[in-house]
Amino acid sequence: MKSNDQLARIDQYIYDNVDKFIEILGQLCAIPSVTADAQQSEVCARLVASLLTQQEIEARIVSTGGNPVVIGETQSNEGNTLLFYLHYDVQPPEPIDLWESPPFELTRRNNKLFARGAADDKGHIVARLAAIAAVQHALGKLPCKVKIVVEGEEESGSPNLPAFIQQHKEELNADACVWEFGGVNHEDVPNPGAWNEGYLLC
Numbered sequence: 001m002k003s004n005d006q007l008a009r010i011d012q013y014i015y016d017n018v019d020k021f022i023e024i025l026g027q028l029c030a031i032p033s034v035t036a037d038a039q040q041s042e043v044c045a046r047l048v049a050s051l052l053t054q055q056e057i058e059a060r061i062v063s064t065g066g067n068p069v070v071i072g073e074t075q076s077n078e079g080n081t082l083l084f085y086l087h088y089d090v091q092p093p094e095p096i097d098l099w100e101s102p103p104f105e106l107t108r109r110n111n112k113l114f115a116r117g118a119a120d121d122k123g124h125i126v127a128r129l130a131a132i133a134a135v136q137h138a139l140g141k142l143p144c145k146v147k148i149v150v151e152g153e154e155e156s157g158s159p160n161l162p163a164f165i166q167q168h169k170e171e172l173n174a175d176a177c178v179w180e181f182g183g184v185n186h187e188d189v190p191n192p193g194a195w196n197e198g199y200l201l202c
């Protein structure tokens with residue numbers, strides 16, 4: 001259990017850096033990485049890998065039969081291993097005329113952020129990066145190893161993910177997996193997303 005002081009430092013780090021992370025989200029949302037667009041998927045995978053690297057998370061882009069997958073791993077070797085599953089692909093923006101602002105331009109309205117993928121799932125990529133940075137800052141180091149897998153075909157049923165997992169099962173081995181999502185419910189209580197202990201450990 002973390003002390004209240006450490007939790008306060010985590011919160012403070014997020015408050016102090018929220019604009020920086022929103023700017024990163026804007027960069028990700030500006031790439032129209034619709035699953036069927038192989039070229040933009042490649043561009044988005046490269047940006048995700050570079051965002052991980054900027055945070056000193058060792059990252060590489062792995063080719064698959066479809067869009068590439070980005071794998072990242074923190075240098076910490078302490079404790080258990082937590083795996084974040086995320087995806088950088090998005091649904092097509094059509095019908096365009098239903099959008100109040102351009103779908104690939106992160107826009108703030110009524111203190112909410114709008115863009116295709118702002119929530120599912122680019123927002124979660126940025127939230128995980130912010131969380132890793134905040135915990136590192138507050139505790140001086142991560143209390144566990146964190147692995148990250150960011151695929152690019154979730155919105156079309158992840159056709160190449162099973163083979164990818166089979167080929168990289170050692171690298172993906174973890175004690176628990178957080179499966180995208182996470183936010184606050186109607187009572188403002190954080191929802192950590194879907195926990196799948198043992199998932200992806202095939």
Ligand SMILES: [Zn+2]
Nearest residue numbers: 120121154180
């Ligand atoms: Zn999703």
